[in-house]
Amino acid sequence: MTTPRTTPPLRRGAVAVAAGCSLVALTACSAIGGANADDEASAAGTVTLVTHESFGLSEGLLEQFEDETGLSVEIVQQADAGALVNQLVLTKDAPLGDLVYxxxxxxxxxxxxxxVVVPADVTxxxxxxxAAHAVPGDDDGxxxxxDFGDVCLNIDTAWFAAQGVPEPTTLDSLLDPAYRDLLVVPDPVTSSPGxxxxxxxxxxxxxxxxxDYWAGLRDxxxxxxxxxxxxxxxxxxxxxxxxxxxxxxxxxxxxPFTVPEGGDEPTTCALLDTCFRQVEYAGVLAGAANPEGAAQLLDFLLxxxxxxxxxxxxxxxxVSSSVDLPDEWARWAPLSDAPYSVAPGDITEHREQWLTTWSDTVIG
Incomplete structure:
Protein backbone atom coordinates (compact mmCIF):
# COMPACT_ATOMS: atom_id res chain seq x y z
CA MET A 1 0.00 0.00 0.00
CA THR A 2 -1.26 -1.57 -0.44
CA THR A 3 3.28 -1.50 0.72
CA PRO A 4 4.00 1.15 -0.31
CA ARG A 5 2.19 -1.65 1.68
CA THR A 6 3.24 0.00 -0.50
CA THR A 7 4.28 0.72 1.06
CA PRO A 8 6.41 2.31 0.41
CA PRO A 9 3.57 -0.32 -2.60
CA LEU A 10 7.78 -1.83 -5.13
CA ARG A 11 4.73 0.23 -4.08
CA ARG A 12 6.61 2.00 -1.34
CA GLY A 13 10.38 2.27 -1.80
CA ALA A 14 13.76 0.71 -2.40
CA VAL A 15 13.76 -1.42 0.74
CA ALA A 16 10.50 -3.02 -0.32
CA VAL A 17 12.08 -4.03 -3.60
CA ALA A 18 14.99 -5.62 -1.82
CA ALA A 19 12.79 -7.39 0.68
CA GLY A 20 10.41 -8.57 -2.01
CA CYS A 21 13.22 -9.91 -4.17
CA SER A 22 14.75 -11.74 -1.21
CA LEU A 23 11.42 -13.32 -0.38
CA VAL A 24 10.90 -14.54 -3.92
CA ALA A 25 14.40 -15.98 -3.93
CA LEU A 26 13.89 -17.75 -0.62
CA THR A 27 10.52 -19.30 -1.37
CA ALA A 28 9.02 -21.40 -4.09
CA CYS A 29 7.09 -18.90 -6.21
CA SER A 30 4.45 -19.60 -8.80
CA ALA A 31 3.21 -17.44 -11.65
CA ILE A 32 0.03 -19.38 -12.22
CA GLY A 33 -1.41 -20.62 -8.96
CA GLY A 34 -1.17 -22.45 -5.70
CA ALA A 35 -1.66 -25.99 -4.56
CA ASN A 36 -3.73 -28.19 -6.84
CA ALA A 37 -6.83 -29.32 -5.02
CA ASP A 38 -6.49 -32.67 -6.80
CA ASP A 39 -3.07 -33.23 -5.29
CA GLU A 40 -3.87 -33.81 -1.61
CA ALA A 41 -0.39 -35.07 -0.79
CA SER A 42 1.45 -31.98 -2.00
CA ALA A 43 -1.14 -29.58 -0.57
CA ALA A 44 -0.87 -31.00 2.94
CA GLY A 45 2.58 -29.52 3.54
CA THR A 46 2.20 -26.36 1.46
CA VAL A 47 0.33 -23.12 2.03
CA THR A 48 0.05 -20.71 -0.89
CA LEU A 49 -0.12 -16.97 -0.24
CA VAL A 50 -1.70 -14.85 -2.97
CA THR A 51 -0.60 -11.24 -2.70
CA HIS A 52 0.44 -8.09 -4.57
CA GLU A 53 3.88 -7.29 -5.94
CA SER A 54 4.88 -5.22 -2.90
CA PHE A 55 4.66 -8.01 -0.34
CA GLY A 56 7.97 -8.65 1.38
CA LEU A 57 9.22 -9.60 4.82
CA SER A 58 12.74 -9.33 6.16
CA GLU A 59 15.02 -12.24 5.42
CA GLY A 60 14.51 -15.19 7.73
CA LEU A 61 11.00 -14.40 8.96
CA LEU A 62 9.18 -16.63 6.52
CA GLU A 63 11.74 -19.37 7.08
CA GLN A 64 11.03 -19.08 10.81
CA PHE A 65 7.35 -19.75 10.11
CA GLU A 66 8.23 -22.75 7.94
CA ASP A 67 10.55 -24.15 10.61
CA GLU A 68 7.98 -23.74 13.38
CA THR A 69 5.03 -25.18 11.47
CA GLY A 70 6.59 -27.65 9.05
CA LEU A 71 4.69 -25.93 6.25
CA SER A 72 6.24 -24.81 3.00
CA VAL A 73 5.11 -21.39 1.79
CA GLU A 74 4.61 -20.55 -1.86
CA ILE A 75 3.96 -17.01 -3.09
CA VAL A 76 1.70 -16.01 -5.96
CA GLN A 77 1.99 -12.30 -6.76
CA GLN A 78 -0.33 -10.03 -8.72
CA ALA A 79 0.60 -6.53 -9.80
CA ASP A 80 -1.54 -4.54 -7.38
CA ALA A 81 -4.47 -4.76 -4.99
CA GLY A 82 -6.94 -4.00 -7.76
CA ALA A 83 -5.49 -6.67 -10.05
CA LEU A 84 -5.29 -8.99 -7.08
CA VAL A 85 -9.01 -8.77 -6.33
CA ASN A 86 -9.89 -9.06 -10.00
CA GLN A 87 -7.92 -12.29 -10.27
CA LEU A 88 -9.46 -13.68 -7.09
CA VAL A 89 -12.93 -13.05 -8.48
CA LEU A 90 -12.10 -14.57 -11.86
CA THR A 91 -10.59 -17.69 -10.27
CA LYS A 92 -12.86 -18.13 -7.24
CA ASP A 93 -14.07 -21.52 -8.50
CA ALA A 94 -10.43 -22.66 -8.76
CA PRO A 95 -8.61 -20.45 -6.24
CA LEU A 96 -5.04 -19.41 -6.83
CA GLY A 97 -4.01 -20.34 -3.29
CA ASP A 98 -4.99 -20.59 0.35
CA LEU A 99 -4.54 -17.15 1.91
CA VAL A 100 -4.73 -13.69 0.38
CA TYR A 101 -2.92 -10.64 1.75
CA VAL A 116 -13.75 -15.04 -2.33
CA VAL A 117 -12.80 -15.13 1.38
CA VAL A 118 -14.23 -17.08 4.31
CA PRO A 119 -14.03 -16.55 8.11
CA ALA A 120 -11.16 -18.10 10.03
CA ASP A 121 -10.16 -18.26 13.68
CA VAL A 122 -7.28 -15.85 14.18
CA THR A 123 -5.34 -14.59 17.17
CA ALA A 131 -13.06 -2.34 15.45
CA ALA A 132 -11.03 0.58 14.17
CA HIS A 133 -9.97 -1.34 11.06
CA ALA A 134 -12.84 -3.77 10.49
CA VAL A 135 -14.60 -3.79 7.12
CA PRO A 136 -18.17 -2.51 7.59
CA GLY A 137 -20.58 -5.32 6.88
CA ASP A 138 -17.99 -8.05 7.45
CA ASP A 139 -19.86 -9.42 10.44
CA ASP A 140 -18.18 -12.85 10.23
CA GLY A 141 -14.66 -11.43 10.10
CA ASP A 147 -1.50 -2.98 8.38
CA PHE A 148 -2.51 0.54 7.39
CA GLY A 149 -1.03 3.77 6.12
CA ASP A 150 -1.81 7.12 4.55
CA VAL A 151 -1.61 7.51 0.79
CA CYS A 152 -0.44 11.09 0.22
CA LEU A 153 1.30 13.29 -2.29
CA ASN A 154 5.07 13.37 -1.73
CA ILE A 155 7.42 16.09 -2.91
CA ASP A 156 11.13 16.30 -3.67
CA THR A 157 12.10 19.08 -1.25
CA ALA A 158 15.59 19.45 -2.73
CA TRP A 159 14.13 20.08 -6.21
CA PHE A 160 11.86 22.85 -4.96
CA ALA A 161 14.70 24.45 -3.02
CA ALA A 162 17.01 24.32 -6.04
CA GLN A 163 14.38 25.72 -8.39
CA GLY A 164 13.25 28.43 -6.00
CA VAL A 165 9.64 27.27 -6.33
CA PRO A 166 7.46 27.29 -3.18
CA GLU A 167 6.51 23.81 -2.06
CA PRO A 168 2.86 22.88 -2.64
CA THR A 169 0.92 22.06 0.51
CA THR A 170 -2.64 21.15 -0.44
CA LEU A 171 -4.65 19.50 -3.20
CA ASP A 172 -5.62 22.94 -4.51
CA SER A 173 -1.94 23.86 -4.83
CA LEU A 174 -1.53 21.50 -7.76
CA LEU A 175 -4.02 23.49 -9.85
CA ASP A 176 -1.74 26.54 -9.78
CA PRO A 177 0.12 27.13 -13.07
CA ALA A 178 3.32 27.34 -11.00
CA TYR A 179 3.09 23.54 -10.69
CA ARG A 180 2.36 22.75 -14.33
CA ASP A 181 3.92 19.46 -15.48
CA LEU A 182 5.19 18.62 -11.98
CA LEU A 183 2.73 15.94 -10.79
CA VAL A 184 2.65 12.21 -11.57
CA VAL A 185 0.12 9.78 -10.10
CA PRO A 186 -0.58 6.09 -10.75
CA ASP A 187 -3.70 5.18 -12.70
CA PRO A 188 -6.54 4.48 -10.23
CA VAL A 189 -7.93 1.87 -12.60
CA THR A 190 -4.79 -0.28 -12.23
CA SER A 191 -3.30 0.90 -8.93
CA SER A 192 -4.66 0.73 -5.39
CA PRO A 193 -2.72 3.84 -4.24
CA GLY A 194 -4.05 5.54 -7.36
CA ASP A 212 -13.66 19.34 -12.08
CA TYR A 213 -10.61 18.96 -9.86
CA TRP A 214 -9.21 16.18 -12.04
CA ALA A 215 -9.98 18.18 -15.18
CA GLY A 216 -7.94 20.97 -13.64
CA LEU A 217 -5.04 18.62 -12.93
CA ARG A 218 -5.23 17.31 -16.50
CA ASP A 219 -5.12 20.83 -17.90
CA PRO A 256 12.29 8.12 6.08
CA PHE A 257 13.51 5.81 3.34
CA THR A 258 14.91 8.72 1.33
CA VAL A 259 17.46 9.71 3.96
CA PRO A 260 20.76 9.45 2.03
CA GLU A 261 23.64 7.42 3.35
CA GLY A 262 25.47 9.59 5.83
CA GLY A 263 22.59 12.07 5.93
CA ASP A 264 20.30 12.93 8.80
CA GLU A 265 17.06 13.93 7.07
CA PRO A 266 15.01 12.76 4.10
CA THR A 267 15.09 14.39 0.69
CA THR A 268 11.30 14.15 0.42
CA CYS A 269 8.27 14.93 2.53
CA ALA A 270 4.62 13.92 2.50
CA LEU A 271 1.84 16.49 2.17
CA LEU A 272 -0.36 15.44 5.08
CA ASP A 273 -3.31 17.55 3.89
CA THR A 274 -3.70 15.34 0.79
CA CYS A 275 -4.09 11.88 2.33
CA PHE A 276 -6.47 8.94 2.24
CA ARG A 277 -6.06 6.16 4.82
CA GLN A 278 -5.52 2.72 3.31
CA VAL A 279 -5.99 -0.51 5.29
CA GLU A 280 -4.70 -3.86 4.03
CA TYR A 281 -6.42 -7.12 4.90
CA ALA A 282 -5.76 -10.85 4.75
CA GLY A 283 -8.29 -13.67 4.48
CA VAL A 284 -8.56 -17.39 3.88
CA LEU A 285 -9.68 -18.04 0.31
CA ALA A 286 -12.93 -19.91 -0.28
CA GLY A 287 -12.15 -23.36 -1.60
CA ALA A 288 -8.56 -23.27 -0.32
CA ALA A 289 -6.72 -26.58 -0.56
CA ASN A 290 -5.09 -25.96 2.82
CA PRO A 291 -7.38 -23.75 4.96
CA GLU A 292 -5.70 -24.89 8.17
CA GLY A 293 -2.31 -23.83 6.88
CA ALA A 294 -3.83 -20.56 5.68
CA ALA A 295 -5.16 -19.83 9.17
CA GLN A 296 -1.70 -20.53 10.63
CA LEU A 297 -0.10 -18.15 8.15
CA LEU A 298 -2.70 -15.51 8.93
CA ASP A 299 -1.89 -15.81 12.64
CA PHE A 300 1.77 -15.40 11.71
CA LEU A 301 1.05 -12.12 9.90
CA LEU A 302 -0.46 -10.88 13.17
CA VAL A 319 -2.30 -2.86 13.32
CA SER A 320 -0.70 -3.87 16.61
CA SER A 321 0.25 -0.99 18.89
CA SER A 322 2.22 -3.33 21.14
CA VAL A 323 5.26 -3.34 18.85
CA ASP A 324 7.80 -0.53 18.57
CA LEU A 325 7.92 1.67 15.48
CA PRO A 326 11.27 2.78 14.05
CA ASP A 327 12.55 5.87 15.86
CA GLU A 328 12.61 8.00 12.71
CA TRP A 329 8.90 7.42 12.03
CA ALA A 330 7.87 9.78 14.81
CA ARG A 331 9.76 12.60 13.07
CA TRP A 332 9.56 11.76 9.40
CA ALA A 333 6.52 9.47 8.93
CA PRO A 334 3.60 10.83 10.98
CA LEU A 335 0.07 9.92 9.99
CA SER A 336 -2.30 12.61 8.81
CA ASP A 337 -4.42 14.16 11.56
CA ALA A 338 -7.40 14.40 9.21
CA PRO A 339 -7.17 12.12 6.17
CA TYR A 340 -9.96 12.42 3.64
CA SER A 341 -12.54 9.66 3.82
CA VAL A 342 -15.40 8.21 1.80
CA ALA A 343 -18.15 6.05 3.30
CA PRO A 344 -17.54 2.36 2.51
CA GLY A 345 -21.07 2.03 1.17
CA ASP A 346 -20.43 4.88 -1.26
CA ILE A 347 -17.21 3.22 -2.44
CA THR A 348 -19.09 -0.01 -3.05
CA GLU A 349 -21.90 1.69 -4.89
CA HIS A 350 -19.90 4.14 -6.98
CA ARG A 351 -16.37 2.74 -7.39
CA GLU A 352 -16.80 1.49 -10.96
CA GLN A 353 -18.75 4.58 -11.99
CA TRP A 354 -16.07 6.86 -10.52
CA LEU A 355 -13.32 4.95 -12.32
CA THR A 356 -15.15 5.22 -15.62
CA THR A 357 -15.76 8.94 -15.13
CA TRP A 358 -12.13 9.45 -14.14
CA SER A 359 -10.93 7.64 -17.29
CA ASP A 360 -13.26 9.66 -19.51
CA THR A 361 -12.11 12.91 -17.88
CA VAL A 362 -8.36 12.36 -17.61
CA ILE A 363 -7.48 9.84 -20.33
CA GLY A 364 -10.29 10.65 -22.79
Whole structure:
Protein backbone atom coordinates (compact mmCIF):
# COMPACT_ATOMS: atom_id res chain seq x y z
CA MET A 1 0.00 0.00 0.00
CA THR A 2 -1.26 -1.57 -0.44
CA THR A 3 3.28 -1.50 0.72
CA PRO A 4 4.00 1.15 -0.31
CA ARG A 5 2.19 -1.65 1.68
CA THR A 6 3.24 0.00 -0.50
CA THR A 7 4.28 0.72 1.06
CA PRO A 8 6.41 2.31 0.41
CA PRO A 9 3.57 -0.32 -2.60
CA LEU A 10 7.78 -1.83 -5.13
CA ARG A 11 4.73 0.23 -4.08
CA ARG A 12 6.61 2.00 -1.34
CA GLY A 13 10.38 2.27 -1.80
CA ALA A 14 13.76 0.71 -2.40
CA VAL A 15 13.76 -1.42 0.74
CA ALA A 16 10.50 -3.02 -0.32
CA VAL A 17 12.08 -4.03 -3.60
CA ALA A 18 14.99 -5.62 -1.82
CA ALA A 19 12.79 -7.39 0.68
CA GLY A 20 10.41 -8.57 -2.01
CA CYS A 21 13.22 -9.91 -4.17
CA SER A 22 14.75 -11.74 -1.21
CA LEU A 23 11.42 -13.32 -0.38
CA VAL A 24 10.90 -14.54 -3.92
CA ALA A 25 14.40 -15.98 -3.93
CA LEU A 26 13.89 -17.75 -0.62
CA THR A 27 10.52 -19.30 -1.37
CA ALA A 28 9.02 -21.40 -4.09
CA CYS A 29 7.09 -18.90 -6.21
CA SER A 30 4.45 -19.60 -8.80
CA ALA A 31 3.21 -17.44 -11.65
CA ILE A 32 0.03 -19.38 -12.22
CA GLY A 33 -1.41 -20.62 -8.96
CA GLY A 34 -1.17 -22.45 -5.70
CA ALA A 35 -1.66 -25.99 -4.56
CA ASN A 36 -3.73 -28.19 -6.84
CA ALA A 37 -6.83 -29.32 -5.02
CA ASP A 38 -6.49 -32.67 -6.80
CA ASP A 39 -3.07 -33.23 -5.29
CA GLU A 40 -3.87 -33.81 -1.61
CA ALA A 41 -0.39 -35.07 -0.79
CA SER A 42 1.45 -31.98 -2.00
CA ALA A 43 -1.14 -29.58 -0.57
CA ALA A 44 -0.87 -31.00 2.94
CA GLY A 45 2.58 -29.52 3.54
CA THR A 46 2.20 -26.36 1.46
CA VAL A 47 0.33 -23.12 2.03
CA THR A 48 0.05 -20.71 -0.89
CA LEU A 49 -0.12 -16.97 -0.24
CA VAL A 50 -1.70 -14.85 -2.97
CA THR A 51 -0.60 -11.24 -2.70
CA HIS A 52 0.44 -8.09 -4.57
CA GLU A 53 3.88 -7.29 -5.94
CA SER A 54 4.88 -5.22 -2.90
CA PHE A 55 4.66 -8.01 -0.34
CA GLY A 56 7.97 -8.65 1.38
CA LEU A 57 9.22 -9.60 4.82
CA SER A 58 12.74 -9.33 6.16
CA GLU A 59 15.02 -12.24 5.42
CA GLY A 60 14.51 -15.19 7.73
CA LEU A 61 11.00 -14.40 8.96
CA LEU A 62 9.18 -16.63 6.52
CA GLU A 63 11.74 -19.37 7.08
CA GLN A 64 11.03 -19.08 10.81
CA PHE A 65 7.35 -19.75 10.11
CA GLU A 66 8.23 -22.75 7.94
CA ASP A 67 10.55 -24.15 10.61
CA GLU A 68 7.98 -23.74 13.38
CA THR A 69 5.03 -25.18 11.47
CA GLY A 70 6.59 -27.65 9.05
CA LEU A 71 4.69 -25.93 6.25
CA SER A 72 6.24 -24.81 3.00
CA VAL A 73 5.11 -21.39 1.79
CA GLU A 74 4.61 -20.55 -1.86
CA ILE A 75 3.96 -17.01 -3.09
CA VAL A 76 1.70 -16.01 -5.96
CA GLN A 77 1.99 -12.30 -6.76
CA GLN A 78 -0.33 -10.03 -8.72
CA ALA A 79 0.60 -6.53 -9.80
CA ASP A 80 -1.54 -4.54 -7.38
CA ALA A 81 -4.47 -4.76 -4.99
CA GLY A 82 -6.94 -4.00 -7.76
CA ALA A 83 -5.49 -6.67 -10.05
CA LEU A 84 -5.29 -8.99 -7.08
CA VAL A 85 -9.01 -8.77 -6.33
CA ASN A 86 -9.89 -9.06 -10.00
CA GLN A 87 -7.92 -12.29 -10.27
CA LEU A 88 -9.46 -13.68 -7.09
CA VAL A 89 -12.93 -13.05 -8.48
CA LEU A 90 -12.10 -14.57 -11.86
CA THR A 91 -10.59 -17.69 -10.27
CA LYS A 92 -12.86 -18.13 -7.24
CA ASP A 93 -14.07 -21.52 -8.50
CA ALA A 94 -10.43 -22.66 -8.76
CA PRO A 95 -8.61 -20.45 -6.24
CA LEU A 96 -5.04 -19.41 -6.83
CA GLY A 97 -4.01 -20.34 -3.29
CA ASP A 98 -4.99 -20.59 0.35
CA LEU A 99 -4.54 -17.15 1.91
CA VAL A 100 -4.73 -13.69 0.38
CA TYR A 101 -2.92 -10.64 1.75
CA UNK A 102 -3.21 -7.14 0.31
CA UNK A 103 -6.93 -6.56 -0.28
CA UNK A 104 -7.38 -2.94 0.76
CA UNK A 105 -10.38 -0.97 1.97
CA UNK A 106 -11.17 0.32 -1.51
CA UNK A 107 -11.70 -3.23 -2.80
CA UNK A 108 -12.69 -5.09 0.39
CA UNK A 109 -16.42 -4.84 -0.26
CA UNK A 110 -16.03 -6.43 -3.68
CA UNK A 111 -14.06 -9.35 -2.26
CA UNK A 112 -16.77 -9.90 0.35
CA UNK A 113 -19.64 -9.54 -2.11
CA UNK A 114 -18.04 -12.06 -4.46
CA UNK A 115 -17.44 -14.54 -1.62
CA VAL A 116 -13.75 -15.04 -2.33
CA VAL A 117 -12.80 -15.13 1.38
CA VAL A 118 -14.23 -17.08 4.31
CA PRO A 119 -14.03 -16.55 8.11
CA ALA A 120 -11.16 -18.10 10.03
CA ASP A 121 -10.16 -18.26 13.68
CA VAL A 122 -7.28 -15.85 14.18
CA THR A 123 -5.34 -14.59 17.17
CA UNK A 124 -5.39 -10.80 17.04
CA UNK A 125 -2.36 -9.04 18.54
CA UNK A 126 -2.90 -7.68 22.03
CA UNK A 127 -2.49 -4.08 20.92
CA UNK A 128 -4.78 -4.28 17.88
CA UNK A 129 -8.00 -2.30 17.76
CA UNK A 130 -10.03 -4.61 15.54
CA ALA A 131 -13.06 -2.34 15.45
CA ALA A 132 -11.03 0.58 14.17
CA HIS A 133 -9.97 -1.34 11.06
CA ALA A 134 -12.84 -3.77 10.49
CA VAL A 135 -14.60 -3.79 7.12
CA PRO A 136 -18.17 -2.51 7.59
CA GLY A 137 -20.58 -5.32 6.88
CA ASP A 138 -17.99 -8.05 7.45
CA ASP A 139 -19.86 -9.42 10.44
CA ASP A 140 -18.18 -12.85 10.23
CA GLY A 141 -14.66 -11.43 10.10
CA UNK A 142 -13.66 -12.91 6.74
CA UNK A 143 -11.08 -10.13 6.32
CA UNK A 144 -8.50 -9.37 9.02
CA UNK A 145 -6.62 -6.06 9.06
CA UNK A 146 -2.84 -6.49 8.94
CA ASP A 147 -1.50 -2.98 8.38
CA PHE A 148 -2.51 0.54 7.39
CA GLY A 149 -1.03 3.77 6.12
CA ASP A 150 -1.81 7.12 4.55
CA VAL A 151 -1.61 7.51 0.79
CA CYS A 152 -0.44 11.09 0.22
CA LEU A 153 1.30 13.29 -2.29
CA ASN A 154 5.07 13.37 -1.73
CA ILE A 155 7.42 16.09 -2.91
CA ASP A 156 11.13 16.30 -3.67
CA THR A 157 12.10 19.08 -1.25
CA ALA A 158 15.59 19.45 -2.73
CA TRP A 159 14.13 20.08 -6.21
CA PHE A 160 11.86 22.85 -4.96
CA ALA A 161 14.70 24.45 -3.02
CA ALA A 162 17.01 24.32 -6.04
CA GLN A 163 14.38 25.72 -8.39
CA GLY A 164 13.25 28.43 -6.00
CA VAL A 165 9.64 27.27 -6.33
CA PRO A 166 7.46 27.29 -3.18
CA GLU A 167 6.51 23.81 -2.06
CA PRO A 168 2.86 22.88 -2.64
CA THR A 169 0.92 22.06 0.51
CA THR A 170 -2.64 21.15 -0.44
CA LEU A 171 -4.65 19.50 -3.20
CA ASP A 172 -5.62 22.94 -4.51
CA SER A 173 -1.94 23.86 -4.83
CA LEU A 174 -1.53 21.50 -7.76
CA LEU A 175 -4.02 23.49 -9.85
CA ASP A 176 -1.74 26.54 -9.78
CA PRO A 177 0.12 27.13 -13.07
CA ALA A 178 3.32 27.34 -11.00
CA TYR A 179 3.09 23.54 -10.69
CA ARG A 180 2.36 22.75 -14.33
CA ASP A 181 3.92 19.46 -15.48
CA LEU A 182 5.19 18.62 -11.98
CA LEU A 183 2.73 15.94 -10.79
CA VAL A 184 2.65 12.21 -11.57
CA VAL A 185 0.12 9.78 -10.10
CA PRO A 186 -0.58 6.09 -10.75
CA ASP A 187 -3.70 5.18 -12.70
CA PRO A 188 -6.54 4.48 -10.23
CA VAL A 189 -7.93 1.87 -12.60
CA THR A 190 -4.79 -0.28 -12.23
CA SER A 191 -3.30 0.90 -8.93
CA SER A 192 -4.66 0.73 -5.39
CA PRO A 193 -2.72 3.84 -4.24
CA GLY A 194 -4.05 5.54 -7.36
CA UNK A 195 -7.59 4.61 -6.40
CA UNK A 196 -6.95 5.78 -2.84
CA UNK A 197 -5.96 9.19 -4.19
CA UNK A 198 -9.06 9.32 -6.37
CA UNK A 199 -11.09 8.62 -3.22
CA UNK A 200 -9.20 11.40 -1.42
CA UNK A 201 -10.40 13.85 -4.07
CA UNK A 202 -13.96 12.55 -3.79
CA UNK A 203 -13.74 13.07 -0.03
CA UNK A 204 -12.26 16.53 -0.47
CA UNK A 205 -14.47 17.92 -3.24
CA UNK A 206 -17.59 15.78 -3.09
CA UNK A 207 -19.72 14.43 -5.91
CA UNK A 208 -20.11 17.91 -7.37
CA UNK A 209 -16.45 18.86 -7.43
CA UNK A 210 -14.02 15.96 -7.80
CA UNK A 211 -14.40 15.64 -11.60
CA ASP A 212 -13.66 19.34 -12.08
CA TYR A 213 -10.61 18.96 -9.86
CA TRP A 214 -9.21 16.18 -12.04
CA ALA A 215 -9.98 18.18 -15.18
CA GLY A 216 -7.94 20.97 -13.64
CA LEU A 217 -5.04 18.62 -12.93
CA ARG A 218 -5.23 17.31 -16.50
CA ASP A 219 -5.12 20.83 -17.90
CA UNK A 220 -2.16 21.63 -15.65
CA UNK A 221 -0.01 18.87 -17.13
CA UNK A 222 -0.83 15.85 -14.98
CA UNK A 223 1.04 12.68 -15.91
CA UNK A 224 -0.57 9.27 -15.25
CA UNK A 225 1.63 6.19 -14.77
CA UNK A 226 0.45 2.58 -14.97
CA UNK A 227 1.37 1.86 -11.36
CA UNK A 228 3.02 3.16 -8.23
CA UNK A 229 6.47 1.76 -9.00
CA UNK A 230 6.57 3.43 -12.42
CA UNK A 231 5.42 6.74 -10.98
CA UNK A 232 7.89 6.65 -8.08
CA UNK A 233 10.97 4.99 -9.56
CA UNK A 234 10.78 6.27 -13.12
CA UNK A 235 8.93 9.60 -13.16
CA UNK A 236 9.67 11.05 -9.70
CA UNK A 237 12.79 13.23 -9.41
CA UNK A 238 13.71 11.68 -6.04
CA UNK A 239 12.84 8.06 -6.84
CA UNK A 240 16.31 7.06 -8.02
CA UNK A 241 15.51 7.13 -11.72
CA UNK A 242 16.22 10.83 -12.40
CA UNK A 243 12.63 11.41 -13.42
CA UNK A 244 11.32 14.86 -14.37
CA UNK A 245 8.44 15.23 -11.87
CA UNK A 246 9.03 16.41 -8.27
CA UNK A 247 5.49 15.62 -7.00
CA UNK A 248 4.35 11.99 -6.82
CA UNK A 249 1.65 9.97 -5.13
CA UNK A 250 3.15 7.74 -2.45
CA UNK A 251 2.76 7.20 1.29
CA UNK A 252 3.20 9.27 4.44
CA UNK A 253 5.73 6.65 5.49
CA UNK A 254 7.91 7.05 2.38
CA UNK A 255 10.17 9.97 3.47
CA PRO A 256 12.29 8.12 6.08
CA PHE A 257 13.51 5.81 3.34
CA THR A 258 14.91 8.72 1.33
CA VAL A 259 17.46 9.71 3.96
CA PRO A 260 20.76 9.45 2.03
CA GLU A 261 23.64 7.42 3.35
CA GLY A 262 25.47 9.59 5.83
CA GLY A 263 22.59 12.07 5.93
CA ASP A 264 20.30 12.93 8.80
CA GLU A 265 17.06 13.93 7.07
CA PRO A 266 15.01 12.76 4.10
CA THR A 267 15.09 14.39 0.69
CA THR A 268 11.30 14.15 0.42
CA CYS A 269 8.27 14.93 2.53
CA ALA A 270 4.62 13.92 2.50
CA LEU A 271 1.84 16.49 2.17
CA LEU A 272 -0.36 15.44 5.08
CA ASP A 273 -3.31 17.55 3.89
CA THR A 274 -3.70 15.34 0.79
CA CYS A 275 -4.09 11.88 2.33
CA PHE A 276 -6.47 8.94 2.24
CA ARG A 277 -6.06 6.16 4.82
CA GLN A 278 -5.52 2.72 3.31
CA VAL A 279 -5.99 -0.51 5.29
CA GLU A 280 -4.70 -3.86 4.03
CA TYR A 281 -6.42 -7.12 4.90
CA ALA A 282 -5.76 -10.85 4.75
CA GLY A 283 -8.29 -13.67 4.48
CA VAL A 284 -8.56 -17.39 3.88
CA LEU A 285 -9.68 -18.04 0.31
CA ALA A 286 -12.93 -19.91 -0.28
CA GLY A 287 -12.15 -23.36 -1.60
CA ALA A 288 -8.56 -23.27 -0.32
CA ALA A 289 -6.72 -26.58 -0.56
CA ASN A 290 -5.09 -25.96 2.82
CA PRO A 291 -7.38 -23.75 4.96
CA GLU A 292 -5.70 -24.89 8.17
CA GLY A 293 -2.31 -23.83 6.88
CA ALA A 294 -3.83 -20.56 5.68
CA ALA A 295 -5.16 -19.83 9.17
CA GLN A 296 -1.70 -20.53 10.63
CA LEU A 297 -0.10 -18.15 8.15
CA LEU A 298 -2.70 -15.51 8.93
CA ASP A 299 -1.89 -15.81 12.64
CA PHE A 300 1.77 -15.40 11.71
CA LEU A 301 1.05 -12.12 9.90
CA LEU A 302 -0.46 -10.88 13.17
CA UNK A 303 2.46 -12.06 15.31
CA UNK A 304 4.70 -9.54 17.07
CA UNK A 305 7.62 -10.57 14.85
CA UNK A 306 5.82 -9.75 11.62
CA UNK A 307 3.97 -6.73 12.97
CA UNK A 308 7.27 -5.22 14.10
CA UNK A 309 8.78 -5.94 10.68
CA UNK A 310 6.01 -4.35 8.60
CA UNK A 311 7.28 -0.74 8.96
CA UNK A 312 10.78 -1.63 7.75
CA UNK A 313 9.83 -4.16 5.09
CA UNK A 314 6.55 -2.82 3.71
CA UNK A 315 6.53 0.78 5.00
CA UNK A 316 3.08 0.54 6.56
CA UNK A 317 1.89 0.93 10.13
CA UNK A 318 1.17 -2.38 11.89
CA VAL A 319 -2.30 -2.86 13.32
CA SER A 320 -0.70 -3.87 16.61
CA SER A 321 0.25 -0.99 18.89
CA SER A 322 2.22 -3.33 21.14
CA VAL A 323 5.26 -3.34 18.85
CA ASP A 324 7.80 -0.53 18.57
CA LEU A 325 7.92 1.67 15.48
CA PRO A 326 11.27 2.78 14.05
CA ASP A 327 12.55 5.87 15.86
CA GLU A 328 12.61 8.00 12.71
CA TRP A 329 8.90 7.42 12.03
CA ALA A 330 7.87 9.78 14.81
CA ARG A 331 9.76 12.60 13.07
CA TRP A 332 9.56 11.76 9.40
CA ALA A 333 6.52 9.47 8.93
CA PRO A 334 3.60 10.83 10.98
CA LEU A 335 0.07 9.92 9.99
CA SER A 336 -2.30 12.61 8.81
CA ASP A 337 -4.42 14.16 11.56
CA ALA A 338 -7.40 14.40 9.21
CA PRO A 339 -7.17 12.12 6.17
CA TYR A 340 -9.96 12.42 3.64
CA SER A 341 -12.54 9.66 3.82
CA VAL A 342 -15.40 8.21 1.80
CA ALA A 343 -18.15 6.05 3.30
CA PRO A 344 -17.54 2.36 2.51
CA GLY A 345 -21.07 2.03 1.17
CA ASP A 346 -20.43 4.88 -1.26
CA ILE A 347 -17.21 3.22 -2.44
CA THR A 348 -19.09 -0.01 -3.05
CA GLU A 349 -21.90 1.69 -4.89
CA HIS A 350 -19.90 4.14 -6.98
CA ARG A 351 -16.37 2.74 -7.39
CA GLU A 352 -16.80 1.49 -10.96
CA GLN A 353 -18.75 4.58 -11.99
CA TRP A 354 -16.07 6.86 -10.52
CA LEU A 355 -13.32 4.95 -12.32
CA THR A 356 -15.15 5.22 -15.62
CA THR A 357 -15.76 8.94 -15.13
CA TRP A 358 -12.13 9.45 -14.14
CA SER A 359 -10.93 7.64 -17.29
CA ASP A 360 -13.26 9.66 -19.51
CA THR A 361 -12.11 12.91 -17.88
CA VAL A 362 -8.36 12.36 -17.61
CA ILE A 363 -7.48 9.84 -20.33
CA GLY A 364 -10.29 10.65 -22.79
Missing amino acids: GIDNAFASRALDEG APAGADA ALTAI LAFLLATVGAYGEDGWV NGLQVADGWSEAYYTDFTAGGGDGPRPVVLSYASSP SDEVQADIPVSMYMYP
